[in-house]
Amino acid sequence: MAKDAVIHNLVCIDVSDGPVYIDKGAVIRPFTTIIGPSYIGRDTIVERAKIIKSSIGPVCRMGGEVEACTFQGYSNKYHEGFIGHSFIGEWVNLGALTTNSDIKNNYGSVKVFFGI
Numbered sequence: 389m390a391k392d393a394v395i396h397n398l399v400c401i402d403v404s405d406g407p408v409y410i411d412k413g414a415v416i417r418p419f420t421t422i423i424g425p426s427y428i429g430r431d432t433i434v435e436r437a438k439i440i441k442s443s444i445g446p447v448c449r450m451g452g453e454v455e456a457c458t459f460q461g462y463s464n465k466y467h468e469g470f471i472g473h474s475f476i477g478e479w480v481n482l483g484a485l486t487t488n489s490d491i492k493n494n495y496g497s498v499k500v501f502f503g504i
Contacts, residue, residue, distance in 0.1 A: 389409075389410045390410060390411050390412040390413070390414070391412075392412055392413055393410045393411065393412065393413065393414045393415070393416070393428075394414070394415045394416065395410070395416045396415075396416060396417050396418045397418060398418040398419055399416050399417075399418065399419075399420050399421075399422075400420070400421040400422070401421075401422050401424075402421070402422070402423045402424060403424045404424075405423065405424055405425065405441070406424035406425025406426075406441070407424050407425055408422050408423075408424040408425070408426045408427075408428075409426075409427045409428070410422075410428045411427070411428060411429050411430040411431075411432070411446070412430045412431070413430050413431040414428045414429065414430065414431065414432045414433070414434070415432075415433045415434070416428070416434045417433070417434065417435040417436065418436075419436045420434050420435065420436060420437050420438070420439070421437075421438045421439070422434070422439045423438075423439070423440045423441060424441070425441055426439055426440070426441060426442050426443065426444075427442075427443040427444065428444050429443075429444050429445045429446040429447070429448060429461065430446040430447065431446055431447045432444055432445070432446060432447060432448045432449070432450065433448075433449045433450070434450045434451070435449075435450070435451050435466070436451055436452075437450050437451045437452060437453070437454065438452075438453045438454070438455075439454050440453075440454065440455040440456065441455065441456050442454050442455065442456060442457045442458065442459070443457075443458045443459070444459045445458075445459050445460045445461035445462070445463065445478075446461045446462070447461055447462050448461065448462065448463050448464060448465075449464040449465075449466040450464075450465055450466065451465065451466045451467055451468065452465060452467060452468045452469045452470065452471075453469070453470045453471070453472075454470075454471050454472070455470070455471075455472040455473070455490075456472055456473045456490075457471055457472065457473065457474045457475070457476065458474075458475050458476065459476045459480075460476065460477050460478040460480075461478050462478055462479045463476050463477070463478060463479060463480040463481070463482075464480070464481045464482065465482040465486065467482075467483065467484035467485065467486075468484065468485055469482070469484070469485045469486045469487045470487045470488065471486065471487070471488055472488060472489075472490040473490045474488060
């Protein structure tokens, strides 16, 4: 954890599966859980969130649930909802209750077709 990062009370950081690195100027607000391996970027704010095995770039605002994701800098997912197994580029704003699914509704295999 960087010296000037702020971690409020009622935050759970679980390093049993890997490290958690919290960069300079980051603020982790109450009722947040971070499960490693995870990275919270410089000047990022995490509020009432569950961050699981994810990398959050600099100057982001995070809330809700994020699992196995990479968020590049200046992107926001500040409200409730779930984003999993995703790559989110720079300057993306995900609105309230934005949710994706990382499994099919019948629990079957996902097939991806390339080409014709």
